């Protein structure tokens with residue numbers, strides 16, 4: 001496999017559905033998912049939940065540098081990288097829409 005090939009990953013169907021539900025949720029239409037403000041506004045979809053989990057871990061690691069990385073490590077690196085990619089694409093999409101409406 002080379003760098004330009006597309007790697008297909010198998011997502012649990014429920015996760016893919018939850019991501020779509022989060023992205024189209026009208027309650028958070030003005031927010032950007034995968035951010036602190038969206039999570040603080042009450043969004044508990046997989047994107048905002050992952051953001052908050054990562055943030056909590058970062059704070060925990062900072063305060064507990066002796067704790068092994070393994071103990072607070074990612075749950076599933078493949079699913080996490082999928083969620084990261086969606087968060088990034090969503091943020092870029094939001095940014096572009098805001099630029100166009102300005």
Ligand SMILES: [Zn+2]
Pocket residue numbers: 022028032033034038039043044045047048049
């Ligand atoms: Zn969200």
